[in-house]
Amino acid sequence: MDTGTMSGAEPVLAYDGDCGFCQAAIDRIGRLAGPRMSALPWQALPEQLTTPHLARLDREVLIFQDGMVRAGGAEALARYTGSSPARRYRLVAAAVSFPGVRFCARRVYSLVARNRHRLRIGPAICSVAHS
Secondary structure (H helix, E strand, O other), rough: OOOOOOOOOOOOEEEEOOOHHHHHHHHHHHHOOOOOOEEEEEEHHHHHHHHHHHHOOOOOEEHHHHHEEEEEHHHHHHHHOOOOOOOOHHHHHHHHHHHHHHHHHHHHHHHHHHHHHOOOOOOOOOOOOOO
């Protein structure tokens, strides 16, 4: 994938590389599910791609493809996990598309994302500034 232009057809999950919790979560999914989709800190992506989406990137993971946002939050995480070659992870990810599950997944994702700076998981505490 060419991160200079992000014009390729391959999707990439963008997460907060300054957040220890976020890094640990992506690393864990990577170890367990072995997703085929790339995951990169949004800080490593081209500014022209990320600048219009900084408010969202501060609160949720995003999937970029062809220079556009294709999914965010719980849906993006489900798509990332669903790119696994392992059937069980694809099934779990597909379950997020069911209306009741989707609603719950969004609520849980939002709750965790708002409180990630309080979670002592990963190599460092989340550097997201909260007032």
